[in-house]
Amino acid sequence: MSTTTIEISTSNKTQFLHETLAGLQSEPKFMLSKYFYDATGDRIFQQIMEMEEYYLTNAEMEILQNQSAQLSQAISADGTAFDLIELGAGDATKSIHLLKSLLDAKMEFSYFPIDISEHVISDLEENLPKKLPSLDITGLNGDYFDMLQKAAELSHRRKVVLFMGANIGNMTVADAESFCLSLKQLLSPNDLVIIGFDLKKNPQQILAAYNDKGGITRSFNLNLLRRINKELDGDFNIDQFEHYASYDPASGACKSYLISLQNQIVNIGRQVIHFSENEYIHMEISQKYSLEDINKLAAKTGFKPLQSFFDQKHYFVDAIWRVD
Ligand SMILES: C[S@@+](CC[C@H](N)C(=O)[O-])C[C@H]1O[C@@H](n2cnc3c(N)ncnc32)[C@H](O)[C@@H]1O
Structure with a gap:
C-alpha cells in the first residue's frame, strides 16, 4: 500500500x-x-x-453495489495490469464497491482519484486505506485535465478512466464532445472509460x-x-x-x-x-441523455460502446467504452 x-x-x-x-x-x-x-x-x-428527491445517487449506488463484479470482469477481461483513474472522485462511496471487487479478484492496479477539492483528496487518502488496506492510492488534487496529464505521466500501464456521478452532465453536449475528444488524446487503443449518465425521464x-x-x-x-x-x-x-x-x-x-x-x-x-x-x-x-445520445457521443469522439450497466428502474447508466 x-x-x-x-x-x-x-x-x-x-x-x-x-x-x-x-x-x-x-x-x-x-x-x-x-x-x-x-x-x-x-x-x-x-x-x-x-x-x-435526488434519485441519481441511489440509482448509481445500486449499479455499483449489485454489479461491481461484472464491471470488474469487464475491466479486467484481458488480464493485464492497469491504472484506475477516477475523475471527480468525491467521497468514493460508490467507487469503493468497484475497488473492493477489483481487489477481491486480485487484480493488479493502482488507483488515482482526481478531484478539484483539496478536502476530498486528503479525506480519501486518509480514509480509503483504512477500509481497503491493500489499495495502492495516489491522490491528485486539481482540475480534470491538468491532473489527467499528471496521471498519464505517472502511469505506464493500460488505463481505465472512471467518470461517475453524472459529472459529464455538468457540461453542455458540445463541451462533453470536446471533453471526450481530449480524453481520447490522452489514452491509447484498448484503454477503457466508464461514464455515468443520468437518463432522460419524467x-x-x-x-x-x-x-x-x-x-x-x-x-x-x-x-x-x-x-x-x-x-x-x-x-x-x-x-x-x-x-x-x-x-x-x-x-x-x-x-x-x-x-x-x-x-x-x-x-x-x-x-x-x-x-x-x-x-x-x-x-x-x-x-440528461438518452441511450441514443450516449452512443452518438461515443461514436463522434472515437470510442466504441462495450457494455451498459443500468439500475433496475433504468434511471441511470454506467457505460463502458473502449478507445476505438
Ligand atoms: C457531483 S460530485 C460526484 C462525486 C462522485 N464521482 C460520485 O459519483 O459520487 C462531483 C465531484 O467532482 C469534483 N469536480 C467538479 N469539477 C471538477 C473539475 N473540473 N476537476 C476536478 N474535479 C472536479 C467535485 O469536487 C466533486 O467532488
Whole structure:
C-alpha cells in the first residue's frame, strides 16, 4: 500500500478569481460549477446525495453495489495490469464497491482519484486505506485535465478512466464532445472509460431533484457566493439572490440559476459588478441523455460502446467504452 498526494496549489486562487470575474463580466453572467466544492460545498453535496428527491445517487449506488463484479470482469477481461483513474472522485462511496471487487479478484492496479477539492483528496487518502488496506492510492488534487496529464505521466500501464456521478452532465453536449475528444488524446487503443449518465425521464422527477423542498440545492448554489465573499474579498448580500431551476425535456438540459432580487452592486476585490433586478447568473447545467445520445457521443469522439450497466428502474447508466 502507498499513499501520495500531488497538489497544484500555486495558482488555484488566482484562477478562481480570474474565472469568477470573467463569468460575472460576461453577458449573460455565469459561474463555473467546479467552484461549488469547497469544504462547505462538499458537505452540502453530501446532503444533496442523501435527499429523497435526488434519485441519481441511489440509482448509481445500486449499479455499483449489485454489479461491481461484472464491471470488474469487464475491466479486467484481458488480464493485464492497469491504472484506475477516477475523475471527480468525491467521497468514493460508490467507487469503493468497484475497488473492493477489483481487489477481491486480485487484480493488479493502482488507483488515482482526481478531484478539484483539496478536502476530498486528503479525506480519501486518509480514509480509503483504512477500509481497503491493500489499495495502492495516489491522490491528485486539481482540475480534470491538468491532473489527467499528471496521471498519464505517472502511469505506464493500460488505463481505465472512471467518470461517475453524472459529472459529464455538468457540461453542455458540445463541451462533453470536446471533453471526450481530449480524453481520447490522452489514452491509447484498448484503454477503457466508464461514464455515468443520468437518463432522460419524467421531467417533474428531474426538476424535483434540482429544486428540493428542503432548499438544500438552494444552499449549495448560494454557498458559492459565500465562498467568493470569503476567499476573493467579495460582498455578495446572499439574501438578495434566489435559486431557480428549470428542465427542458426537448434538449435534456436541466439548468440552475441565481436571480438577483434587486438592482445591486457587488464588489469582488477591486472589481465592481452590477446586477439588475431579475438578472440571472447561470450556475450549473445537468444534462440528461438518452441511450441514443450516449452512443452518438461515443461514436463522434472515437470510442466504441462495450457494455451498459443500468439500475433496475433504468434511471441511470454506467457505460463502458473502449478507445476505438
Ligand atoms: C457531483 S460530485 C460526484 C462525486 C462522485 N464521482 C460520485 O459519483 O459520487 C462531483 C465531484 O467532482 C469534483 N469536480 C467538479 N469539477 C471538477 C473539475 N473540473 N476537476 C476536478 N474535479 C472536479 C467535485 O469536487 C466533486 O467532488
